[in-house]
Amino acid sequence: MMPLMYAEIGQTQIIKKIGGNPDVKKHLEDLGFNVGGEVSIVSSLGKNLIVKVKESRVAVSDELARKIMV
Numbered sequence: 001m002m003p004l005m006y007a008e009i010g011q012t013q014i015i016k017k018i019g020g021n022p023d024v025k026k027h028l029e030d031l032g033f034n035v036g037g038e039v040s041i042v043s044s045l046g047k048n049l050i051v052k053v054k055e056s057r058v059a060v061s062d063e064l065a066r067k068i069m070v
Contacts, residue, residue, distance in 0.1 A: 001016050001017065001069050001070070002069065002070060003065060003066040003067070003068065003069060003070075004039065004041070004049070004051070004060075004065045004066075004068040004069070004070050005049070005062055005065040005066050007040075007041055007070055008041070009041045009042070009043065009044065010040060010041065010042075011040060011041075012038050012039070012040045013038070013039055013040060013070035014036065014037070014038060014039075014070060015033060015034065015035050015036065015037050015038075015039055015068060015069070015070055016035065016069045016070060017035065017069040018033060018034075018035060018067060018068055018069070019067040019068075019069065020067040024064070024067060027064075028064065028067070028068065031053065031058050031060075032053040032054040032056060032058065033053055033068055037053065037054065038053070039051055039052065039053045039068070039070065040052050042057055045059075047061065047062040048060065048061055048062065049062070049065050051065075
């Protein structure tokens with residue numbers, strides 16, 4: 001298990017755990033990040049990631065990407 005931040009670009013991953021306080025977890029769930037769901041990194045822009053989750057592309061900061069374990 002590793003943070004999404006360190007996953008390879010273009011490789012589909014399964015979300016194993018979402019960390020952080022309840023507000024952070026709720027925010028990530030609202031964006032479509034759920035345990036057992038698929039996610040893949042589309043590209044990296046500086047410290048931010050563009051990720052594909054549930055047929056949508058979402059930008060997340062490196063701080064949030066470290067809380068998503070794959």
